[in-house]
Amino acid sequence: MDLQNKVRIFLADDHPLLRMGLRLAFEAKENIEVVGESDNGFDAIDCIKKLVPDVALMDIDMPGLSGTAAIRMLRKIFPDMKILALSTYNDRNYVMESMGAGADGYLLKTVDMDNLTEIIVAFHEGKEIISPYLLNLGMDLNPAHTAERAETIALTRREEEILRCLADGKNNKEISASLFLSIETVKTHLKGIFKKLGTRSRLEAVMKARKKGLIG
Secondary structure (H helix, E strand, C coil): CCHHHCEEEEEECCCHHHHHHHHHHHHCCCCEEEEEEECCHHHHHHHHHHHCCCEEEEECCCCCCCHHHHHHHHHHHCCCCEEEEEECCCCHHHHHHHHHHCCCEEEECCCCHHHHHHHHHHHHHCCCCCCCCEECCCCCCCHHHHHHHHHCCCCCHHHHHHHHHHHCCCCHHHHHHHHCCCHHHHHHHHHHHHHHHCCCCHHHHHHHHHHCCCCC
């Protein structure tokens, strides 16, 4: 296949072995070209802005900036780019969050390479495709409805930052250092977050925030 007719894709996943495996597999395909890769959401956005691939494969669970949050930002910058969420989670909430953020599809990592190639090419060409690895589940993914759910709990910018830190597994000391806040201030914000979300633990707060679409 002519190089100009190849589908240019970008890989974003924090597991180097998975990225290596995908890259090697795609190199054997005549119709796919990997133009770049990243192991976190922030770098993925920077690289994609420079490379402008046809299709971006985004792992939804990455350090720093989650794949879901990265998808939401990329969708604003590139409204027509094909973005496929890549995940190990066959879970309704994760699908809803990813599709609500602007993903064109939600793929399970159990997908085999032939099916993955077919799906990528089909999305690039605007064709409909049915695959057991491509989830949609007939969900209500209307952005207006997603926004409505998110607005039911109003968090401040600082509270959202702290929630993202919690999602990254940071303790109070690490949150304090990364956001330049005193530990007491962090504790005060955590109390406010727990109260607004109606939760009692850090894990419960993160899970509910993700379910509500408050964080990626």
